[in-house]
Amino acid sequence: MWEKLFYREKGLFLQSLHPAAMLAYLLVFLLLCLLYENPLYLLALFFLLALLNLEAEGREAWEGFLKGGLLLVVLIMVVNSLVIRAGSTVIWSGPAVPLWGKLQVSLEALYYGATSGLRFLVLLSLFCLYNLVVSPDKLLSLLAGFAYYSVLAVVLATRFFPVVVRNLLRIKEVQELRGVDFNQGTLWERVQKYSSLYGVLLLSSLEDAMGIAESMQARAFGSGKRTLYRHHLWRPRDTICLAGSLGAFSLALWGWFHGYGRYEFYPEADVLIKDAATVGILLLVCLGLSLPLLLSKGWKRWPFLRSKI
Amino acid sequence: MALFKVENLTYYYPASAEAALRNISLEIREGEFLLLVGASGSGKSTLARVLAGLIPDFYGGKMGGRVLFKGREMRTLDRRQVAREVGMVFQDPERQLVKTQVEAEVAFGLENLGLPLPEMRRRVAEVLAFMGLEPVKGSFIAHLSGGQKQKLALASVLAMQPRVLVLDEPTSQLDPASAEEILQLVRRLNEETGLTVVLAEQRLERCLHLADRVILLARGEVVCEGRPAEVAQEIAGADPLLLPPVARFFTRLGVSPVPITVKEGRQILLGRLRPEGGPAGRPTPAPTKNSPVRGGNPAAVEMQGVWYTYPQGNEALKGVSLNLQKGEFAVILGANGAGKTTLVKQMVGLLRPDRGKVWALGKDVGRGGFKEIRGRVAYLSQNPNDYLFQDTVEGELLFTIRNLGLNERTLVDELLERLGLLKYRNANPRELSSGERQRVALASVLVARPQLIVLDEPTRGIDYRLKAELGRLLREEAEKGCTVVVVTHDVEFAAEYARQVVIMHGGEIVAEGEKHALLGNSLFYSPQMARLCRGFCEGVLTVAEAVEKLGSVIGSGSVREGVPEGERRTLWPSHGAYGLRS
Numbered sequence: 001m002w003e004k005l006f007y008r009e010k011g012l013f014l015q016s017l018h019p020a021a022m023l024a025y026l027l028v029f030l031l032l033c034l035l036y037e038n039p040l041y042l043l044a045l046f047f048l049l050a051l052l053n054l055e056a057e058g059r060e061a062w063e064g065f066l067k068g069g070l071l072l073v074v075l076i077m078v079v080n081s082l083v084i085r086a087g088s089t090v091i092w093s094g095p096a097v098p099l100w101g102k103l104q105v106s107l108e109a110l111y112y113g114a115t116s117g118l119r120f121l122v123l124l125s126l127f128c129l130y131n132l133v134v135s136p137d138k139l140l141s142l143l144a145g146f147a148y149y150s151v152l153a154v155v156l157a158t159r160f161f162p163v164v165v166r167n168l169l170r171i172k173e174v175q176e177l178r179g180v181d182f183n184q185g186t187l188w189e190r191v192q193k194y195s196s197l198y199g200v201l202l203l204s205s206l207e208d209a210m211g212i213a214e215s216m217q218a219r220a221f222g223s224g225k226r227t228l229y230r231h232h233l234w235r236p237r238d239t240i241c242l243a244g245s246l247g248a249f250s251l252a253l254w255g256w257f258h259g260y261g262r263y264e265f266y267p268e269a270d271v272l273i274k275d276a277a278t279v280g281i282l283l284l285v286c287l288g289l290s291l292p293l294l295l296s297k298g299w300k301r302w303p304f305l306r307s308k309i
Numbered sequence: 310m311a312l313f314k315v316e317n318l319t320y321y322y323p324a325s326a327e328a329a330l331r332n333i334s335l336e337i338r339e340g341e342f343l344l345l346v347g348a349s350g351s352g353k354s355t356l357a358r359v360l361a362g363l364i365p366d367f368y369g370g371k372m373g374g375r376v377l378f379k380g381r382e383m384r385t386l387d388r389r390q391v392a393r394e395v396g397m398v399f400q401d402p403e404r405q406l407v408k409t410q411v412e413a414e415v416a417f418g419l420e421n422l423g424l425p426l427p428e429m430r431r432r433v434a435e436v437l438a439f440m441g442l443e444p445v446k447g448s449f450i451a452h453l454s455g456g457q458k459q460k461l462a463l464a465s466v467l468a469m470q471p472r473v474l475v476l477d478e479p480t481s482q483l484d485p486a487s488a489e490e491i492l493q494l495v496r497r498l499n500e501e502t503g504l505t506v507v508l509a510e511q512r513l514e515r516c517l518h519l520a521d522r523v524i525l526l527a528r529g530e531v532v533c534e535g536r537p538a539e540v541a542q543e544i545a546g547a548d549p550l551l552l553p554p555v556a557r558f559f560t561r562l563g564v565s566p567v568p569i570t571v572k573e574g575r576q577i578l579l580g581r582l583r584p585e586g587g588p589a590g591r592p593t594p595a596p597t598k599n600s601p602v603r604g605g606n607p608a609a610v611e612m613q614g615v616w617y618t619y620p621q622g623n624e625a626l627k628g629v630s631l632n633l634q635k636g637e638f639a640v641i642l643g644a645n646g647a648g649k650t651t652l653v654k655q656m657v658g659l660l661r662p663d664r665g666k667v668w669a670l671g672k673d674v675g676r677g678g679f680k681e682i683r684g685r686v687a688y689l690s691q692n693p694n695d696y697l698f699q700d701t702v703e704g705e706l707l708f709t710i711r712n713l714g715l716n717e718r719t720l721v722d723e724l725l726e727r728l729g730l731l732k733y734r735n736a737n738p739r740e741l742s743s744g745e746r747q748r749v750a751l752a753s754v755l756v757a758r759p760q761l762i763v764l765d766e767p768t769r770g771i772d773y774r775l776k777a778e779l780g781r782l783l784r785e786e787a788e789k790g791c792t793v794v795v796v797t798h799d800v801e802f803a804a805e806y807a808r809q810v811v812i813m814h815g816g817e818i819v820a821e822g823e824k825h826a827l828l829g830n831s832l833f834y835s836p837q838m839a840r841l842c843r844g845f846c847e848g849v850l851t852v853a854e855a856v857e858k859l860g861s862v863i864g865s866g867s868v869r870e871g872v873p874e875g876e877r878r879t880l881w882p883s884h885g886a887y888g889l890r891s
Contacts, residue, residue, distance in 0.1 A: 009410065009449040137413040159409045162451040167695070173659050174695045177679055177688045178754065179712025200698040203739060207694070211404030217367050218399075219418035219465065220392030229416035229429050 006161050007131055013237075013296040014056050019138040021238035025245045025292060026130055032252055032285070033122045038263040039115045040272050042122055044286055048293070049125035055296050056132040065128045066121065073117030080113030081105045086266035087112075112265040141230045156212070164205060171200045237299075237309040241292045248288025255281040310380060311336035312473065312505055313360060317374035320355060320364060329355045331529040333374070337507065339472070342499045344520035344537070345509040346544075346551065348772045349744045352529035353509040354400075354477050360507055361475045362391035393422060395473045396466035400481055400770065402458035406465075411453070412437070412446045414461055418469045432468045440464040440494070454645060456487025463494065473505040474498065480515060481770040484645050484798045492516055511772040514553030514801075514837060517541065517569045525551075541567045550773040554801060554837040558852045562863050571840045581863060582845050608668070609635045609761055609792035610656050615665035615675070617651055625651040627816040628665070633794065633809070635760075638787040640803035640824075641796045642834055643813035649796045650691075652813065653763045656794065657688045670760055682761070684713040687754035689764040696750035697738040702730055705738055705753040713757055724752045728782070744775040751779075761792045768799045780806035804828055804836035804850035825850060 009015065014022070029045065036042055053062040087106025094103030136155040143151050176182070180193050216222075255261055260281040264270045273279060298305040318333040330352050337343055337360075345353040358364040362383055365372045376383045383391065399405045408414040415436055419429040437443045440460055445453065453461065459479060466474065476495065480488030496519050498504045510516050517523065523540040525532045525547075533543040544551050545560035545567055552560065555574040556567045568574040610633040617626040625648045633639055641649045654660040655667050658679030667675035674681050689696075699705045706721045725731045728748045733741060738749045747767065755762070762783065768776050776799075784806050787793045797803065803810055803824060810827045812820040812834060820827055828835050829848045842849040842859070849855045 007409065007449075008452070009447060011447075135410060137408050137410045141413075155409060156407065159407065159450065163403060167692075170690055170692070171695045173654075174688070174690050177657065177659070177683060177686065178696075178709045179683060179714075179757075181680075196698060200695060203698055204692075204694050207739075208404050211399065211401060212407060214363060214367055215397075215399060215405035215462075216407060217388070218361055218363060218392060218397040219469065220389050220421035221417075223387070223389035223392060223421060225423050226420050227423050227425060227429070229413065229420050229433070230426065231412070231430060 006158050007133075007135055009135070010057055012056060012133070013299040014052070014133040014292060015135065016235075016237075017133075017241060017292065018232050018234050018238040019134060019142045020232075021234075021242045021245075022134055023139075023142070024242055025289075026126060026134070028245045028249045029126050029289070030123075031249065033119060033126065035252065035256055036261045037115070037265075038261050038272070038278075039111075039118060040278075041261050041282055041285075042115065042118045044282055045289075046118060046122045046125060048286060048289055049122060049129060052129050052293055053125060053132065055293055056129060058128060058132040061132060062125060062128045065124045069121055069124045073114075073120060076117045076120065077110060077113035080116060081109045084109040084112065084266075088267040108265050108267065108269050111269055115263075115265070138232060141228055141232070144228050160205075160208070163208070164201065167204060168197070168201055171197055171204075175200075235309060237295055240295065240309065244288040244291035248285045251281065251288065252285045255285070311377075312339045312341075312379060313337035314377040314380075315359075315374070316377070318359065318376060319373040320359065321371040322355075323369045325370070329529050330359070333529075333531055335524060335531065335534065337473075337505065339505055340499070340503045342496075342506045342519060342521045343508070344516060344523045345507065345526060346511065346513060346517075346523055346540075347526035347532075348511065348548070348551065348774055350528075350742050351526040353511075353526050355529070356526065357397070357475050357477045357507060357509045360473070361395050361397035362386070362388070363397070389422060392418070392471075393469060394471055395475060396469055396471035398459070398463050398466055398474070398476045398479050400478045402455055402462055402482065405462050406450050406458060409450055411442060411448050411450060411461055414450060415442075415465045415468050418465055422469060432470070436464045436468040440467070454487070455483050456490060456645075459483060459487065459491055460494070463491065467498070471504075473507065475507045475509075477509045478511065478770070479508075480510070480512070485800075486644065488515060492519060495519075511551070513551060513569075514555075517553065517556075537569055538566045541569050548774075550777060554852050555841050558838060558841070558855050561852065561856055562860060564863075571837055574841045578841065578845055582859075607635050607671075609633050609637065609670060610794070611666075611668045612652075612655065613666045615652075615655055615662040615667060617655065617660060617663050619651075625816050626655070626662070629816070629818055630665075631811065631818060631821070633792055635792055636787055636790045637809055638784060638793045638807050639795070639809040639811060640807035641794065641811045641813060642798070642800065642803060647813040648816040649813050650765055651816075653688075653765060653794060653796055657686050657761070657763050658682060659688070684715070684757050685759055686761045686763065687751075687757065687759035689751055689754055689762075689767060691766045691769065693743075693747040693750035694739075696753050697746060700737060701735050702733045702738050702741075702749050702752075703735065705749055706756045709753050709756050715757060717756060717758065720756055720758065724756055728752050729778075744771050747771060747775070747779075751782075755786075759791065761794070762786060763794045763796075765796045766798070767795060768797055768802050776802060777805075800828065800834055801836045804839070810834075 029049070033042070033045055036045070050062070053059070082103065082105065085104065085106070087108030089107040090104050091107050092105040096102045136151065136158045140148070140151040140155050172182070175197055182190065182193055185193070252261065260278055295309060299309065313336065315333055315335045318330055319328055320330040321328050333356065345356060347353045355364065358368070359376055364370065366388065378386065378394065406414055407417055412433060415433045416429055419432060437446050440463065442461060442464055445457065450458065450461070463479070474495070480491055483491065492515055495506055495508065499506045508516060508520070517537050520537050522534065523537050524534040525540055525544060532547060533540055541552060541556050542565065545556065549557050549560055553569065555571055556569050559567050559574060559577065564577065568577055610631065612629055612631045615626050615629045618624045629652060641652060643649050651660060655662060656669055658669065658674035658677070658681060661678060662675050665675065666673070670682050670685055672681035697705060699708055702725070703721060706724065710717050725734055728751065730745070730748055730752060733745065738746060741749065767779060780802060783793045783795065795807065807824050810822065810824045811818055812827070825848050828850055829839050836850050838849050838851055838855050842855055846858050849858055
């Protein structure tokens with residue numbers, strides 16, 4: 001299951017985009033997610049990312065991210081509701097707590113917590129999409145100029161993650177047949193059992209790491225100034241996607257300065273849709289961000305479009 | 310001038326009191342195909358690393374003597390220069406690939422050499438085409454097969470256009486087909502491009518005939534060197550177990566020079582014996598010492614119509630039925646992906662069938678899983694390192710005893726002695742050699758006195774001697790009544806030690822039966838001796854059987870090369886199964 005969370009080459013349209021175009025696209029998503037406070041706008045980003053993750057054949061990976069994130073969303077909502085007292089519509093009053101005062105939950109605080117949780121889910125979906133469509137090797141060649149070693153570490157992690165998972169499962173099987181029952185015993189006993197499991201994995205991984213280091217040295221790694229094998233073709237699809245991303249971002253910025261996408265939660269929450277322009281701006285931003293998705297759909301269905309982009 | 314000149318080389322690994330290489334002196338000429346042979350721990354991998362410049366640069370340690378490359382001492386060459394001139398391919402394909410994608414991996418070394426982009430693009434394209442990797446150039450490396458990964462490792466080194474290619478047992482982790490492909494590629498490179506090749510190997514049947522010159526190492530010293538046939542002759546006297554079965558057979562008969570391939574061996578037989586007429590005239594294979602009749606024993610493993618599909622959708626077993634009796638020694642053969650490992654995992658309850666029934670040792674493991682037979686079954690996975698994490702060898706055995714709630718401490722001493730591990734009792738198992746590690750892993754599962762022993766690829770990467778020791782041990786266990794099942798690609802091992810052979814293909818059992826009946830009639834799943842004797846004497850699988858059946862005819866040194874034809878003729882019987890070539 002864990003393997004699904006990492007990049008795998010599937011021959012998808014989204015994976016064929018130039019890494020610079022794809023990174024620009026994902027960066028726009030990130031900035032908009034941090035910029036927008038209007039729940040409707042965040043919901044639209046979430047919906048769009050859901051479609052993109054599905055288009056990248058990442059349903060399982062995305063669901064995995066969401067399942068892990070939902071607990072945190074609930075936690076954010078609860079903590080925010082209890083901590084923030086700025087809301088005017090109190091929906092529950094609890095007992096007084098020493099040093100804290102009277103516990104109370106307002107509708108606005110709950111609403112704000114839910115919106116923060118939504119933003120968190122948008123970020124998770126974005127991260128999931130990044131893992132699905134950006135090849136670490138391509139990223140390495142793009143960023144090698146200023147973050148080579150960091151990206152190389154990511155490349156190595158991606159390369160070896162499936163190996164480590166496979167090793168872990170095999171070692172667990174071996175230990176089970178040697179009499180280790182991972183489901184029995186007290187919590188401490190189980191921790192000890194798992195620690196021995198991870199001990200084997202760690203030792204084997206360290207030996208693998210030595211092998212890799214030796215192989216890298218044999219191929220002159222670290223022997224002096226290196227060059228970069230950069231072989232990414234810039235196609236019309238990249239121009240279209242980059243234009244869509246930049247257009248959407250420019251429009252979003254203009255709208256934000258004019259109040260579209262901003263939202264006040266306290267003391268009383270704003271109206272969700274102030275006017276037609278609120279929806280209009282959102283639709284146009286979404287249209288710009290939908291271009292890779294639309295092209296991907298068309299790329300699969302129409303050979304003519306495929307030959308042109 | 311020699312490309313490499315090694316003078317009085319002695320080397321100690323860090324913190325080791327024993328020299329890994331002792332007083333080695335040799336020369337390697339440009340364009341030569343040099344084979345380094347020797348048992349595990351003989352020093353061939355260490356010598357290969359010295360030639361690749363990794364020792365002492367990467368490993369440290371103490372080194373005496375000199376290693377000259379093109380007349381210059383290697384220590385004085387900078388690392389980039391060494392990497393540009395000498396490329397190295399390692400044993401395990403999994404441990405030498407860095408990137409996630411094939412094309413990027415090939416370019417990795419070129420980037421490190423600082424080559425300009427157009428040059429890199431040309432070299433990458435050239436190498437991918439030469440190695441036949443073009444169709445997978447955009448693939449994710451994790452999805453490649455072991456053979457493809459090793460080919461990729463070779464490609465990424467070749468892209469750097471070295472003058473010397475050093476390979477350290479590059480086929481030891483591969484199935485026979487992939488191993489053959491890699492070796493043929495290396496041979497082509499040597500013949501077509503003049504690349505100097507240094508190959509360290511211990512499975513000589515694969516490569517002895519490819520080399521121009523062979524160096525035999527033992528305990529870090531050069532024992533002998535020369536042309537393959539000359540060295541085979543020397544090995545025959547010193548350590549015949551190192552030789553391929555064909556050479557071992559003729560050595561036992563005193564034939565000289567020793568043939569090293571089936572083709573050469575058959576030429577000798579053709580010169581002495583008349584092939585039998587046709588299949589009708591072939592003698593029926595007789596049961597030998599290794600094939601006792603075991604009819605009537607209760608079933609140790611019974612599988613009925615087992616189907617299994619992995620969660621990813623790969624249908625690994627398709628209606629497999631199998632019955633293994635108590636005391637059976639069965640070997641499962643088949644190509645990669647045939648379903649061998651899945652089959653044995655079903656036997657020990659690690660996987661449960663989607664459909665069908667699996668009983669092991671009388672328990673329904675298909676329903677209850679491994680817990681039904683835990684403590685009565687020993688399972689050795691492909692990687693012995695999976696078993697080793699205790700501080701001492703003894704600790705590994707005690708770990709199993711403790712977990713299974715056994716009271717078998719006396720067995721610890723017995724097993725350690727039997728497996729030759731007594732002197733390593735308090736040693737850290739991770740510091741032992743690969744063969745010793747495997748024995749520790751085996752001891753850690755045998756300590757439970759299992760009734761069913763299942764081993765997955767136990768002969769991978771171990772030398773002839775260790776393989777023989779393992780085979781003997783397993784045969785002893787089978788004779789004691791324990792059922793032994795071995796998954797392997799090693800047909801020679803199956804021929805020598807097993808009684809029953811199962812051949813799998815595409816998730817199904819395509820053949821099953823007594824080894825002589827099955828391997829003797831097979832073309833590709835047949836051991837060297839069966840290939841050698843085909844047409845002369847059927848049903849022969851091992852050197853011992855061949856000596857038993859043909860020894861009286863060829864023996865007593867009477868067939869040595871150079872014996873006058875007329876004199877030789879009088880030595881052959883003119884009747885029976887073997888006749889004179891007229």
